[in-house]
Amino acid sequence: MIIQTPIAQLIINWFHFYGRKELPWKKTNKIYKIWISEIMLQRTKVSTVIPFYNKFIKKFPSFKKLEKSNLNQILYYWSGLGYYSRAHNIYKSVKIIKKKHSGKLPNTIKDLIKLPGIGKTTAGAILSFSINSFVSILDSNIERVLKRFYYIKNINTNNNYKKYLWKVIEKITPIQQTNKFNQGIMDIGSLICTPINPKCIICPLKNFCISYKKKIIYIKKSNNYKKNIVLKKYFMIILQNKNYVFLEKRKKNKIWNQLFCFPSFLSIKNIKKWLIEKKIQIKKIKKLKKIIHKLSNFNMLIIPIIVLCKKKNIYNLNKLSNNYIWFNLLKNDKIAVPSPIKKILLNINKYIREK
Structure with a gap:
């Protein structure tokens, strides 16, 4: 009542x-x-x-x-x-x-x-x-x-x-x-x-x-208990040719639906297989600093790996398409990317401009 x-x-x-x-x-x-x-x-x-x-x-x-x-x-x-x-x-x-x-x-x-x-x-x-x-x-x-x-x-x-x-x-x-x-x-x-x-x-x-x-007090919760948050590891491949990097649009029903991201994999083995299938001519491979991105129900451990390639041979695209793009880091093309991808792009962009 x-x-x-x-x-x-x-x-x-x-x-x-x-x-x-x-x-x-x-x-x-x-x-x-x-x-x-x-x-x-x-x-x-x-x-x-x-x-x-x-x-x-x-x-x-x-x-x-x-x-x-x-x-x-x-x-x-x-x-x-x-x-x-x-x-x-x-x-x-x-x-x-x-x-x-x-x-x-x-x-x-x-x-x-x-x-x-x-x-x-x-x-x-x-x-x-x-x-x-x-x-x-x-x-x-x-x-x-x-x-x-x-x-x-x-x-x-x-x-x-x-x-x-x-x-x-x-x-x-x-x-x-x-x-x-x-x-x-x-x-x-x-x-x-x-x-x-x-x-x-x-x-x-x-x-x-x-x-x-009734003097019911809602005090600060103890810090002793911490909810176990699942940490999922993702390897992200950054195909780079000069000032271009390759991005693909995420599929429906996936995290970051319809946003552009780097190709991501759950294991090194899958990365090697993908690079061979796409016939990527590799000049150099380098790991970047790991990124932890927090989501509502789990955390992502992103391991970015730059693969310097000799040609933009994968899908051979120079502009925005429905599903793929060779993104020009020196231009301000307005494409939708999630925040951790945006951070990586800014870091690569800064490195290129300083060279």
């Missing part, structure tokens, strides 16, 4: 003074820009998103500009942000919006959740922050605030727990100033009611918070 409290007004009052109104996507109510920001913010920190959002919006300031782009361009401006399925979802959504909604983003929950990568919370956020619709949202920050404020324990299954939390947030979401309430409760969860070491002393909800009254 939810006890009636002035929680909504407390949150709105707090937002007026301390809410994150300075964020770039908070300075607009254009549904297109808010859509892009909400997709970028999925599973990603605000501070990480800001520079990528600014760069993306500068290139694609409107839906009309975005619909004229191709997948490679979208991935290029997404490169480094990670979770590339989100960029693919934006590209797919553009096609659907153009075909079914005459090039305008839909402004109803029913239509928005039909777009790839948009669930109930993302749809609610888009509508709340663009046209101030009376809709609730329930992200991880809000879940945490509700759980502590009402001292809600897990109910039977996670599915039932989620349904219950939806009922709670829908009951307390105000009809007036819904956008300020939604942003305010998210900000409180992100800035004050943090997973560990919450700043209860400055929380505007503390006088009514049951967890606070």
Whole structure:
């Protein structure tokens, strides 16, 4: 049972003074820009998103500009942000919006959740922050605030727990100033009611918070326990001929889907076999410094190996193709590459320019 409290007004009052109104996507109510920001913010920190959002919006300031782009361009401006399925979802959504909604983003929950990568919370956020619709949202920050404020324990299954939390947030979401309430409760969860070491002393909800009254403290977790993260080894072959390096587009359903990368292998044996099959005329082979790249569910140990070759004989390409490219390091060709590949390219580029 939810006890009636002035929680909504407390949150709105707090937002007026301390809410994150300075964020770039908070300075607009254009549904297109808010859509892009909400997709970028999925599973990603605000501070990480800001520079990528600014760069993306500068290139694609409107839906009309975005619909004229191709997948490679979208991935290029997404490169480094990670979770590339989100960029693919934006590209797919553009096609659907153009075909079914005459090039305008839909402004109803029913239509928005039909777009790839948009669930109930993302749809609610888009509508709340663009046209101030009376809709609730329930992200991880809000879940945490509700759980502590009402001292809600897990109910039977996670599915039932989620349904219950939806009922709670829908009951307390105000009809007036819904956008300020939604942003305010998210900000409180992100800035004050943090997973560990919450700043209860400055929380505007503390006088009514049951967890606070019960003196339940969420202290910093012990450093003694560390989750075992799987480390996967990848050998990456950098075929280089003068100022050109060979890149291939990653296949669908693989990590970094549709981004350009160096050919990668799980063993030296596979590398030798590949070099023989492609008839690579080798001048010199050199290993570069290893790179550890952290992903959400495992870490990559990348071992870059430069193979100086006599000719650009593999597929004999000098410009961008559908699946392969001999990339000119001295030019600024805009191709989509993941962040560790970008680092390697910059290092090789620097070495060539200094020669």
